[in-house]
Amino acid sequence: MRHALLALRDIEKQYSGFRLGPVSTTLAPGRVYGLLGPNGAGKTTLLNIVSLQARPTSGSMWYGERRIEWHDAWWKSRFAYVRENPWFYPELTVRRTLRLASLLYPKWNPERARRLATAFDLPLDDRVKALSKGTRVKLGLVAALAHQAEFVFLDEPTAGLDPDAREEFYAVVRELRAQQPGVTVVVSSHIFQDLEALAENVLILRHGRLVRCVTGGSLTGPELEALYRDTAVSARESA
Amino acid sequence: MNASVKRLAALLAKDAAIHGRDILLTMGALVGLSAALWWFGRQPFDVLMSVIFTFNFLLAGFWGDWLISREKTKGTFAWIRSTPVDDRELVLAKVAAVSICVTVLWTATSVLCGAAYWLAGRAHLWVGLLLILLAFAAVSIASRWRFGQKLGQNLPFLLVGLFMAIVTIAARTGEPMLIDPERLLRTHQGVVLIASLAAATFVGAVTLTLHWVRRSDTVQLLE
Numbered sequence: 001m002r003h004a005l006l007a008l009r010d011i012e013k014q015y016s017g018f019r020l021g022p023v024s025t026t027l028a029p030g031r032v033y034g035l036l037g038p039n040g041a042g043k044t045t046l047l048n049i050v051s052l053q054a055r056p057t058s059g060s061m062w063y064g065e066r067r068i069e070w071h072d073a074w075w076k077s078r079f080a081y082v083r084e085n086p087w088f089y090p091e092l093t094v095r096r097t098l099r100l101a102s103l104l105y106p107k108w109n110p111e112r113a114r115r116l117a118t119a120f121d122l123p124l125d126d127r128v129k130a131l132s133k134g135t136r137v138k139l140g141l142v143a144a145l146a147h148q149a150e151f152v153f154l155d156e157p158t159a160g161l162d163p164d165a166r167e168e169f170y171a172v173v174r175e176l177r178a179q180q181p182g183v184t185v186v187v188s189s190h191i192f193q194d195l196e197a198l199a200e201n202v203l204i205l206r207h208g209r210l211v212r213c214v215t216g217g218s219l220t221g222p223e224l225e226a227l228y229r230d231t232a233v234s235a236r237e238s239a
Numbered sequence: 240m241n242a243s244v245k246r247l248a249a250l251l252a253k254d255a256a257i258h259g260r261d262i263l264l265t266m267g268a269l270v271g272l273s274a275a276l277w278w279f280g281r282q283p284f285d286v287l288m289s290v291i292f293t294f295n296f297l298l299a300g301f302w303g304d305w306l307i308s309r310e311k312t313k314g315t316f317a318w319i320r321s322t323p324v325d326d327r328e329l330v331l332a333k334v335a336a337v338s339i340c341v342t343v344l345w346t347a348t349s350v351l352c353g354a355a356y357w358l359a360g361r362a363h364l365w366v367g368l369l370l371i372l373l374a375f376a377a378v379s380i381a382s383r384w385r386f387g388q389k390l391g392q393n394l395p396f397l398l399v400g401l402f403m404a405i406v407t408i409a410a411r412t413g414e415p416m417l418i419d420p421e422r423l424l425r426t427h428q429g430v431v432l433i434a435s436l437a438a439a440t441f442v443g444a445v446t447l448t449l450h451w452v453r454r455s456d457t458v459q460l461l462e
Binding site: 048051052053054055071073074076077079080081083087088089090091092096100101103104105106 | 248
């Protein structure tokens with residue numbers, strides 16, 4: 001399958017008391033992007049916009065030559081979004097959740113879903129409300145892989161996880177990339193370790209603005225932290 | 240099967256899995272109560288039907304609220320909205336779910352007295368009352384989707400209460416009413432008029448909800 005670039009052009013979103021953007025950037029296929037920024041920097045808002053959960057006040061999104069419209073079901077079948085907060089139906093079992101997802105996504109691969117659920121050790125007969133946060137994230141990733149998502153957006157997936165669960169999460173994301181090499185992953189986090197472990201590209205957001213893009217690097221945690229502090233100083237000076 | 244119909248069926252099955260037991264319990268309780276009133280109440284037919292209709296009416300409002308409230312408070316609309324489900328399918332699935340429940344309950348509870356109704360040649364009234372129930376359920380869904388918990392849950396009942404209060408006060412003071420619902424329900428033309436108003440309310444509530452949901456960010460649909 002040939003995947004295309006996702007381009008954001010002058011994306012802006014205005015809420016009362018908060019403004020995101022204008023943000024312009026491109027996400028290349030097969031890469032892992034880290035979205036770094038303090039609380040309130042606009043990471044979730046940006047992910048909400050690319051996943052069509054929030055309508056931008058202005059600007060546009062493009063998948064290759066195709067403009068992505070609000071409510072674009074075609075685009076929605078190409079990404080998976082896993083958020084920090086409760087996401088799937090807590091009353092449904094894992095098996096039933098996967099069955100529901102299989103009916104909603106046109107490109108669902110049931111054999112793959114079964115294989116991944118076993119590989120990721122998902123308790124199929126447990127209700128979602130009984131799962132740990134880490135297992136819920138795994139469920140989201142299984143669903144993403146089973147419907148052959150080209151983009152996976154993960155909003156603060158490691159917040160609240162202990163170090164072991166975080167390591168397990170990194171392994172799951174690596175597994176996801178091994179299973180589906182063309183997939184683009186965007187992970188928002190304010191934990192440097194996460195991005196050191198996963199991201200090849202880092203986008204730093206501050207006060208709703210994209211202040212730095214580090215591409216193709218392999219930055220260590222301390223280097224990332226220094227870069228992050230540097231953007232804080234620059235942001236204060238420019239203010 | 241058409242992909243949209245398949246998604247609609249999946250959403251209905253999901254609501255059945257989540258709310259089915261609660262809805263069946265309330266349905267069973269009301270059918271039992273209706274049967275008891277019919278067999279042991281010795282009430283005049285019209286009084287019995289008024290009581291049964293009132294219970295159906297209350298449940299139509301509660302079910303509309305249930306179907307939306309849980310999704311709003313648990314944030315599950317956000318997942319559904321990140322899948323290829325269109326907002327039209329999302330709204331239609333909710334309206335279809337509550338309409339099925341309301342129709343089944345109204346049929347089950349009134350069928351106990353159905354023979355007398357059909358014999359009396361007033362089947363049109365049965366349909367007219369069903370349309371009122373469906374309209375109220377749709378208004379309840381619209382209100383709960385559009386507003387927060389307190390206002391969303393209570394607004395439909397407040398509107399009905401206000402309407403009933405105006406009718407009652409006008410009847411007691413001898414004011415000539417533009418519309419007298421009781422008299423209207425006794426004539427064929429009156430029932431057709433009320434049924435048409437109910438159908439228009441149903442369509443209006445669904446259209447407004449669809450418009451609201453389609454233009455809203457997901458965060459506006461959650462609590």
